[in-house]
């Protein structure tokens with residue numbers, strides 16, 4: 001079976017069974033690269049099902065790159081609230097501003113230019129150029145890795161065989177219909193060659209897949225576990241005499257930048273010599289590289305030694321908080 005035949009089979013299946021999604025057109029590139037840009041940012045580390053309502057709301061408020069570039073950071077965060085990973089919202093906002101300022105409002109189409117934008121790595125650049133401009137860039141994510149490893153029976157740890165997977169992804173790709181092919185292989189991974197219980201009998205590649213019917217198919221691909229570093233710290237609910245709660249805005253750089261939070265630390269203690277009450281409650285949150293455990297502490301203080309301000313409990317929802325801080329606020333309510 002030639003690779004052309006394989007991609008033709010997949011494209012035929014996609015035309016019949018591919019998902020209709022709000023950011024998708026079938027039969028070529030999407031006419032509006034902004035739609036692809038927003039959806040690609042939202043889909044990073046988030047499922048299609050979760051993204052759909054956020055995407056619809058976001059596009060209704062920021063229907064084009066100009067509107068988004070002009071919007072204030074806090075409003076963009078407010079429309080992102082609940083999707084998590086706020087650095088993506090910030091990068092998308094900055095990318096919109098860069099496109100307006102550095103590219104005269106015209107979306108870049110060269111890989112090296114797209115890579116200059118904020119928050120865009122190899123995966124996003126490939127899917128953006130495929131879906132927005134029909135360029136044959138190999139899109140390699142967990143779905144594609146799973147399908148290729150199963151098709152060819154590759155059981156070695158993925159980390160070790162990434163160059164081979166990349167080469168195969170490039171070989172399989174349709175040069176005639178890159179946008180549809182990128183969407184098709186994503187749908188195959190999401191709908192048929194799923195991590196658990198793949199539906200091999202519905203698969204357009206079943207006659208060419210060496211893993212079809214394998215009892216241990218769910219073990220492919222072989223994912224090398226990357227251990228997360230665990231950190232332990234404290235988060236402080238500082239109250240004044242009016243029972244207001246002290247919040248602060250994170251600085252512009254680093255994790256969760258631009259969002260509001262209660263003061264916290266992941267090592268040592270922020271308050272020495274003050275009466276701190278440990279509540280016995282804690283929150284745990286998993287970031288990309290670390291697992292963070294924070295003990296919740298109460299403290300009374302009229303003038304905390306931080307930049308920030310007090311707000312009444314009923315006004316807390318006016319401020320964008322990270323998922324981690326929302327967990328803390330839920331625990332102390």
Ligand code: SF4
Nearest residue numbers: 150193200203206209
């Ligand atoms: S035949 Fe089964 S295992 Fe092979 S690619 Fe299709 S769904 Fe995946």
